[in-house]
Amino acid sequence: MNPRRACLADEFPTVESSPRRPQVPEPLTESKLREWMERMGPALIGISTSICRSRARAEEIVQEAFLRLWRKPPDQGEPVYPSWLRTVVANLSINALKSNRRMRLTLDETAEPASDHRVRAADRTAAREDLDRVERALERLDPAKRTIIMLRAQDEMAYEEIAKVLGVPVGTVMSRLSRARIALQRELEVLDREESGASFDIRRYRAAGGA
Structure with missing residues (x-):
């Protein structure tokens, strides 16, 4: 071994680093x-x-x-x-x-009067089925995606309002909403693969009673 290196090694011994313990949050x-x-x-x-x-x-x-x-x-x-x-x-x-x-x-x-109720019964049944289908798909999403879709579709919040609610920039809201819509579309397809052209339409969701 090089004598100079040996001296340096003696002067500056190697210190073994101990594994860092994870910090425990204060109660x-x-x-x-x-x-x-x-x-x-x-x-x-x-x-x-x-x-x-x-x-x-x-x-x-x-x-x-x-x-x-x-x-x-x-x-x-x-x-x-x-x-x-x-x-x-x-x-x-x-x-x-x-x-x-x-x-x-x-x-x-x-x-509602009985006559009006009979006229609208079929429409209400279809609307409830649409609403139920969308809500079942929403339940399959993770909480963050579900929340941002609900804020936009159900309460008609602007991007700026959603950003304030979630405490994130507007650009983040837009990108998250885009990903959430894609995820919801996939869940709708899983729920009803036999139905052609299944898609998430905010206007349809509102008309079904979601807003």
Whole structure:
């Protein structure tokens, strides 16, 4: 061995690097939860109100979102809390809106005169089948894709509004929506391969009762 190298080796011994341990997120305490509620509560209520059109319902939804955060916070810790909370609030608000519209449709049918009901029965049946088919396909999507489609199709949100809800740039919204539509189209084809020309049409979805 070269004497000079041997001296250098003695002077600068090799230090074996120990494997880096993964950082464990700090536990969510009650005081931390209150801080997050004060920090994000008003914005989340605004997001929910813009979707479900009810301030009182929005406040309930945001409370439910923070309760879920308290019970089972995301494994990644506080850095993902904002996006996690926005997604949960958006999904809960969309579900509340769907439930309210289905209830309204049922009440409308009950109050409808018998003659009108018979005339529109076939149309309503077809519309319900279309709506059910689309919603079954939506349920197969991952939550992020399902949320962005619902915000665009069901609440007629502009790209800028969706970007605000999700906390991402407008360009990201456009690319995510494009990928989500492709994924939904594939799920529709899986559900009904025998039907020719199956496609997701926002106008058709709205007409079926989705908006």
